[in-house]
Amino acid sequence: MHTGRGAKHYRATTHSARQILFHLGILDNEAGPAVAPLSFEERMADVPAALRPAFVSYLHRKRATCTPKTVSSLATRLAHFGRYLATIDPDIVSLAALDRRRHIEPFITSLTTTVNSVTGEPITVADRIRRVHAVSNFLAEITEWGWDDAPPRKLIFRTDLPRGQRVLPRYLPVDADRKLAAALSDSPYRLAADALLVQRACGLRIGELLDLELDCIHEIPGQGSWLKVPLGKLDSERMIPVDEEVLTLVDRITATRSPGRPLRHPRTGAPADFLFTHHGKRLSQSAVRGELNRAAATAGLGHITPHQLRHTYATALINAGVSLQALMALLGHVSTQMSLRYAHLFDATVRSEYERALDLAKSRIGPIPAGRTQLPLTDVTGDGGWKDAPAIKSRLAGGYCLRAPAQGSCPYANICEHCPSFHTDSTHLAVLSAQRVDARELAEDAQKRGWIEEAERHRALVSRLDALIDASAAG
Template structure:
């Protein structure tokens, strides 16, 4: 019965190679009940030849087997598209792709997410699309990390695809929450791995204490700056602790080294502003642990206000009229409409970047006898204001509304309340440093 169904499937997909049928017969002689194959070792499962793999794919897409995660994360599934039409898995994959396309993903990217992530979830669990859960993604992530550990082959690309898949499923109403970004920050222990103890343990304890009162991004920046400092001074003395720091032996040579220190991202020498931030971070670290009474705190002041480099303070420069016209035209001609229209709206209404990205779909208010106004949400000054808008800006807002990705309300990053943000791409609110990419 299974063999007859497979032969019918081959004919429907335009494949009639006798080797496929012969391989399927050999498979069924060894495992008359295909589910017994799923109990074999990973080595046995992966040993299937090129003539046998199409039969295993047929068993997968027709729901006859649900192998373990270890097989699914080792097996490539790029060829499943000719096998899924007419199956319930094919229906689920197509529904997902349709939603992903509406979120702004290209057909190629949406199909890749479906085959790389969603298909594996459906094959492993035997569930339908709308029955998937967060726990299923956790199981996939664990299997991916295990594969990375055992083979050395990175799981980074699949991790990013899984995050994007979860975001699409959130907007489909399948998952309850929008996932965190795929690129999570390294732990403090990993970031300070090159710093020997006891200095490493002291700085890690300090960062955990700062995390109580500071935002995650602030503490992450502190970790970067203190790591550079600790790496330098422990290079002079590996057993160093803050109470044994010396101004002439450690602090001044470190400050001098900052003038030739290169950025880890651009490889350029760091700016005076970055030098100032690094010195200020170390100064605050030493002052804080002294104020808190830590036993390893310095016994005397080591850094002073005069140690912080003076920064140039140039006056703001306006754009010349011809440069402004060129900028306007470049934005009008840009193929990346959402980002370009965001800048056009910011320019027209005089918005700060945070105010722009916090705009919601209901930001336009029509006032009888007074025209249309744009309600600017609470921003840097913690106040709301209204900006009058003309028909051209209304048309611009309509274009943005048509370009943004639709979906469920997204939790506001500050308040946590659900919000229909005006600027969303791929199901997420745009960030200040993350312009939408064409995918």
């Protein structure tokens, strides 16, 4: 009987049936893996034969310090490098024979036209960076370890990395967020839809979401309910406070999931009762992504990724005024730089400074005539004096300096007056006196605006000018 299905389909179906029977208690033994992963030797089959043992040995060594997923990704990138070497120099005999001009520079250049095997599109800048990093670390580490066939000199440098794109987090606008939540709430695929609603409500990574276990909710006396997020991308656990809405979701998921025997944890190998199970298997990332695509289409939205729900969660917290330290704890970030991406998205200080400067500018300039095309802050000082401008100001001997508040104080402001090598005499008393008067006014202006450090800077300049004036008058 011809069904149009291949052997892979029937192997997967048979495996799923065995898993269901095992969790129903009919079979005593769990089904083995549906697909056995390729060995490192098989994955490095296209690497030149003389180099293959070093590639395989390196990957086995990395298993001691990296997660299996990290090593698998590393194997993919090194296999690409090995295939490139096999194309341009199939007779290469050792990694020690690698030459920067002959092998490394052409490889880095080739990445600009390398195509993603799945999408058919050129690989992203981030992927190019990861591939160069993988090769660089490979060569550097085997040199540090003293391997005999290691390159005798450094071949890849920091400047070889393409400049990364500093994009802002792709959050969902409020209206789109509400439409998506409504589509997920009406979904017939409750397990995957509720998983996405939990991810949005708690800001989880998709791997963390699917690793949640049945006992993930903890009641702390006097502190309410908390969600325990298991070890994830950064190998760290954390606790997230949750409200009644999340508790209701978890209760509904517990009732919807397929019960069964504990499953083997992919990270530890120990039996675990996962929260998201369906017919003897864990809910897959592809199922979650498929449900998100369906809900987004129903809501009339474009393509949305699960990680955008995490970005939306973090953005909502930033807009609500949560502190950077709290944001780091809630998102599981280990460095401030990771959380600062969200702080840069909507910087309340920049917004308030802009609005204050704009209001002052408008009050001095007056209403903008109809048809005027200049920006509102073009004439920020208006008809008033420069000392009244809503900017960080410094009085200089030959003029003055104006800086936007967002720029902060200039590290070179009035540096000459404080320098031990600075000398003056009585012929400059008039200039020094005028500068002192302005500095006192600028200190008062900064104090009123709440720029305490800026006010102290001007007061320090006044003290220094007093000393210079006294010395000049005495001389």
